Amino acid sequence: MKVIGIDLGGTNFAVGLVNETGEILDRIEGKTKVQEGPEAVAKRLAEAVVKVRGSADVSAVGVGSPGSVDHKRGVVKFSPNFPGWHDFPLADEIKKYTNLEVFVENDANAYALGENTFGVGKGFEHLVCLTLGTGIGGGVITHGVLLRGSTGIGAELGHMNVIPNGPKCGCGSNGCLEALASATAMKKFVLDGYERHTNSSLFRDKNPDQVTPKDIFEHARSGDQFALSIFNTVTEALAVAIGTLVNIFNPQLVILGGGIANAGDFLLNPVLERSKNYVLPTMLGTYQVKLSQLGKDAGILGAASIVIERKAKG
Amino acid sequence: MKVIGIDLGGTNFAVGLVNETGEILDRIEGKTKVQEGPEAVAKRLAEAVVKVRGSADVSAVGVGSPGSVDHKRGVVKFSPNFPGWHDFPLADEIKKYTNLEVFVENDANAYALGENTFGVGKGFEHLVCLTLGTGIGGGVITHGVLLRGSTGIGAELGHMNVIPNGPKCGCGSNGCLEALASATAMKKFVLDGYERHTNSSLFRDKNPDQVTPKDIFEHARSGDQFALSIFNTVTEALAVAIGTLVNIFNPQLVILGGGIANAGDFLLNPVLERSKNYVLPTMLGTYQVKLSQLGKDAGILGAASIVIERKAKG
Numbered sequence: 235m236k237v238i239g240i241d242l243g244g245t246n247f248a249v250g251l252v253n254e255t256g257e258i259l260d261r262i263e264g265k266t267k268v269q270e271g272p273e274a275v276a277k278r279l280a281e282a283v284v285k286v287r288g289s290a291d292v293s294a295v296g297v298g299s300p301g302s303v304d305h306k307r308g309v310v311k312f313s314p315n316f317p318g319w320h321d322f323p324l325a326d327e328i329k330k331y332t333n334l335e336v337f338v339e340n341d342a343n344a345y346a347l348g349e350n351t352f353g354v355g356k357g358f359e360h361l362v363c364l365t366l367g368t369g370i371g372g373g374v375i376t377h378g379v380l381l382r383g384s385t386g387i388g389a390e391l392g393h394m395n396v397i398p399n400g401p402k403c404g405c406g407s408n409g410c411l412e413a414l415a416s417a418t419a420m421k422k423f424v425l426d427g428y429e430r431h432t433n434s435s436l437f438r439d440k441n442p443d444q445v446t447p448k449d450i451f452e453h454a455r456s457g458d459q460f461a462l463s464i465f466n467t468v469t470e471a472l473a474v475a476i477g478t479l480v481n482i483f484n485p486q487l488v489i490l491g492g493g494i495a496n497a498g499d500f501l502l503n504p505v506l507e508r509s510k511n512y513v514l515p516t517m518l519g520t521y522q523v524k525l526s527q528l529g530k531d532a533g534i535l536g537a538a539s540i541v542i543e544r545k546a547k548g
Numbered sequence: 549m550k551v552i553g554i555d556l557g558g559t560n561f562a563v564g565l566v567n568e569t570g571e572i573l574d575r576i577e578g579k580t581k582v583q584e585g586p587e588a589v590a591k592r593l594a595e596a597v598v599k600v601r602g603s604a605d606v607s608a609v610g611v612g613s614p615g616s617v618d619h620k621r622g623v624v625k626f627s628p629n630f631p632g633w634h635d636f637p638l639a640d641e642i643k644k645y646t647n648l649e650v651f652v653e654n655d656a657n658a659y660a661l662g663e664n665t666f667g668v669g670k671g672f673e674h675l676v677c678l679t680l681g682t683g684i685g686g687g688v689i690t691h692g693v694l695l696r697g698s699t700g701i702g703a704e705l706g707h708m709n710v711i712p713n714g715p716k717c718g719c720g721s722n723g724c725l726e727a728l729a730s731a732t733a734m735k736k737f738v739l740d741g742y743e744r745h746t747n748s749s750l751f752r753d754k755n756p757d758q759v760t761p762k763d764i765f766e767h768a769r770s771g772d773q774f775a776l777s778i779f780n781t782v783t784e785a786l787a788v789a790i791g792t793l794v795n796i797f798n799p800q801l802v803i804l805g806g807g808i809a810n811a812g813d814f815l816l817n818p819v820l821e822r823s824k825n826y827v828l829p830t831m832l833g834t835y836q837v838k839l840s841q842l843g844k845d846a847g848i849l850g851a852a853s854i855v856i857e858r859k860a861k862g
Contacts, residue, residue, distance in 0.1 A: 359698065376693075377696070381690055381691070386798070387830055388798030390796065391795075393828050394795060395791055474712050477709055478707075483695070485698060511721060511722075512709050
């Protein structure tokens with residue numbers, strides 16, 4: 235029996251046919267075209283589902299969607315990236331065209347399920363996931379249960395406070411993890427510090443607004459002081475947040491995913507070392523921090539895992 | 549059917565006979581006398597159990613113990629307050645004398661169960677408890693499950709990092725909630741700031757080392773600037789921590805207990821207001837912050853609730 239996973243993003247979507255072992259047998263990618271409205275997007279997704287399904291025996295469809303999701307009803311309540319989506323019955327709309335059962339989950343939660351089903355967190359009962367991208371998403375599995383919270387909007391780990399009165403966050407607060415360690419934050423640090431660091435090697439071939447997180451990691455590795463200062467802010471913020479998360483969840487594993495995690499061990503090692511300054515002595519040795527290995531398949535596999543999680547619960 | 553709850557502290561203990569509705573029908577209090585060793589303490593507790601039991605029909609005994617507890621085996625692994633207790637089989641020892649089934653749980657976890665069974669958190673599926681005393685303890689119920697973590701030492705909410713590089717904490721880290729908002733922290737702020745605030749009304753009738761958290765709240769209420777500055781540090785730290793906890797757990801309720809919470813609405817109202825600066829806009833209106841109403845019965849009722857929780861799970 236196979237499942238279909240839909241990775242729904244603000245710009246692109248991907249639909250994949252996935253087997254029990256997490257192989258993606260077929261996939262279709264496309265533009266979401268949010269501006270055409272929710273019904274048109276749902277129809278586009280449904281058409282992709284029908285195509286990747288082909289003649290395969292499919293049990294159900296899982297959708298990882300940004301924003302606030304009513305996972306019981308399969309409704310996207312709202313999403314900052316999807317203007318005009320309010321209480322949109324995404325599951326029902328896709329089912330209408332495909333006649334398949336459809337489950338919807340917040341994309342960061344889907345990510346955690348994917349790591350728990352197919353990734354480095356496979357089979358763990360206590361798992362904390364951080365997706366480091368434009369923003370920072372979070373997913374938590376504790377005692378084998380996906381942490382959704384009382385109204386389904388929990389595990390917002392990107393909005394843990396790391397530095398009260400720290401940099402302004404997109405959410406309106408200050409000093410959230412996302413305001414310190416996301417791609418958006420890193421780019422902002424470059425723009426804010428440019429005038430004081432015009433000699434930085436970051437600006438040898440690029441204008442400040444062209445510098446990417448990848449550039450920052452590369453130049454930090456080469457010893458550029460400005461890049462290093464941003465790198466230190468990012469690793470320290472992640473270490474503080476992970477320290478607190480370990481003290482709260484006493485997890486076996488913390489997984490770092492998303493584009494920023496592509497920096498690899500250069501990011502992972504200092505984050506792991508520094509996190510030890512923020513965990514209780516009794517927590518030392520109880521947790522690991524690892525990089526996701528799912529790469530660009532994380533979205534589809536996470537979405538596919540939603541189906542597996544729901545079916546397991548009957 | 550009744551249960552017996554044991555509130556085991558580093559200095560005192562209390563044993564109570566509790567009925568289904570949370571009435572304490574009989575109670576015995578005494579000195580723990582830790583220095584006599586774990587066997588002697590267990591025997592003392594067991595004797596108290598036999599006395600409060602009398603001829604009542606008792607299903608089992610629950611013990612809320614400080615430190616790290618193996619709740620499955622009823623073993624106290626170690627406790628900073630109980631030197632010499634290493635992997636001590638407390639449940640078995642008490643059972644030996646009483647022939648009653650005995651369950652042991654970390655005291656902060658027991659506290660959360662007590663609030664969930666008999667207190668203002670009765671029946672809630674998503675509950676965060678902070679006990680504000682000499683230290684700061686934490687207990688979390690999420691999706692109806694007590695958060696113990698992978699090795700049973702989770703929910704250490706007193707060691708969430710609030711201010712990186714903040715005041716030194718007893719755990720070895722810096723800027724933990726406990727280093728900012730516990731009775732110990734408040735007393736330290738008084739001693740550290742005394743010389744710069746000799747005119748403070750706090751020192752009109754008392755030496756710096758005699759000033760209590762209660763004094764600080766009273767003088768803050770009367771407008772003393774030094775007392776107010778400590779009060780603001782405490783409320784702000786609690787607000788930051790609660791903001792992060794709400795963003796993580798999306799709970800229905802946050803409960804403040806322990807001696808510091810006796811400051812009442814004077815503490816509660818600014819904490820609740822300030823917490824709104826640290827929660828996501830979508831979280832506003834989803835949570836309440838309340839003071840515990842269990843008072844000095846919290847320990848016994850928490851311990852009694854352990855039995856109820858375990859029996860409910862079969």
